[in-house]
Every structure is written in C-alpha cells, then in structure tokens.
Amino acid sequence: MPRLVYITGASSGIGQALALQYYQEGWSLALVAxxxxxxTAWAESQRLAPSRWRVYRADVSDIADITATGRRCIEEQGLPDVVIANAGISIxxxxxxxxxxxxxQRIYATNNVGMAATxxxxxxxxxxxxxxxxxxxxSVAGVRGLPGHGAYSSSKAAVFTYCESLRGECRPDGVRVxxxxxxxxxxxxTRQNRYRMPFLMQPEAFAKRAFEAIEAGARVRFIPWQMGVVARVMHVLPGAVFDRLLVGRPRKHRQGE
Known part of the structure; x- marks a missing residue:
C-alpha cells in the first residue's frame, strides 16, 4: 500500500506543489482545503489516479471542523504517515x-491554533x-519582526517554538516533528509583495527540497539554504543595527490595499 500524506492548504501555492511532489514519489494523498x-479540478487536470487521492473540505481556523476532518481521514483512508499543516495566511x-x-486574530487562528488543531x-x-x-x-519572516508584518512574523515565530515543544513531547513515542x-x-x-524578494524560488523546487527534508526527519530546515544563512545573520544582528536596516523598508499590504 502507498504511504499516505495529509496536507492542508492544498488548493494552491506550496501546498499544491507538495501534493504533486508526494504523488510523484508514489504516495497517496489526503488533501484539505x-x-x-x-x-478537485486541479487533481483531475493532473490525471492523478482516483484511487490515490481524496479531497476534504475544511477551514483550519474552525477547530471543530478541522479536527473532525482529521478523524474522517483516519476512518476513510487510514492513519497518515505524514501530516503537513501548510494552511496559512499572510496579511x-x-x-x-x-x-x-x-x-x-484571524492570522493567529489560522497559522497557530489551526496548526495545532490540524x-x-x-x-x-x-x-x-x-x-x-x-x-x-x-517562515524566515518568523526569525525577526518586520515592519507591517506584526501579525504574520509573530505567528511564524510561534510556529518555531510550538513545533519545538511538540517535538519534545512526541519524540519519546517515535513521532517526528x-x-x-x-x-x-x-x-x-508572494506576488503581491512590494519589496525585493531575494532567492525567490519556484514552488516545484521548494516541494522537492521539502520532501527530502521531511523524509530525512530534519528538525528545522530553511528552504532555500541561502535563506537559512540570511536567517542566522538576522538572528545574531544587534537590535540597533537591525532597526537601522529596516528604515524605509516597504510594508506588507494591509487587508483591502
């Protein structure tokens, strides 16, 4: 039997790219969006074998909805080998x-509570x-706070520490985080961003490297690797220097802009 991966936020972007990567590696898919x-139209356009994928409708910010969807997946497809909490928003x-x-509030409900509920x-x-x-x-954006990114940066910083906590809880029982x-x-x-985006990567290339990192059981993996270097530099920069570097940096679009 093919191994099973469960992916939230699978209808576009990196979630969709991850779904295709796993399928090409021979896995079955439980796709949530x-x-x-x-x-469904995307999966059919890719001519995915019907026996190897199933789509579930759920909103990860609704705790009852997404937890029920997880239980339904177990009932209908079995317990997944990998669960990817990919759904997220950036405003x-x-x-x-x-x-x-x-x-x-909406960003935290999706990016943080929604991840735990997934x-x-x-x-x-x-x-x-x-x-x-x-x-x-x-996200690399979770390493330091960026102007206009107060909600998104802090939500992604929380992902690092939440996953670290969960890793410590699950490791004794053979479950990797x-x-x-x-x-x-x-x-x-990202196409809406109005600032420079160094080392911009195509989603297909990202999905391949993410798949490899997950298979290897990496604790934390920055993709592409160049952004890992950037993250380390950002992390150790003195606050005063970091503040000066951000002067005049364009802010992220607010809702409705």
Missing part, C-alpha cells in the same frame, strides 16, 4: 488601526503506532 471544487497590519486587530487528531494514534511525522510550515521554513516562494501570496 476550503476551495474543494478548485482542488499586513498596522496596530494603530483598530480593525487590523481582527486581522491579527495535528490534534493524529497525535495519539501516531504515538500508539510509534511512527509518523508532523510537519509545521514556518519537522519544521520547514520557506524563504520567498513564487506563489499568489
């Missing part, structure tokens, strides 16, 4: 604008089986 019709915010607080149905059965891999998608931190990937999400 809000836009089920769009995802700029300005703390001086009251309505942007709701944007922050993993929740699988943790106990993977521990009982003593195998499995949980994958959190972080992998954190993948993309740099700039050419997706509909």
């Amino acid at each position: 809000r836009r089920v019709e769009e995802l 700029g915010m300005d703390t001086a604008v009251e309505e942007d607080l709701a944007v922050m 993993f929740q149905p699988f943790v106990t059965p993977m521990r009982e089986r003593r195998s499995g891999t949980l994958v959190g998608i972080a 992998v954190t993948i931190a993309p740099g700039y990937i050419d997706t509909p999400l």
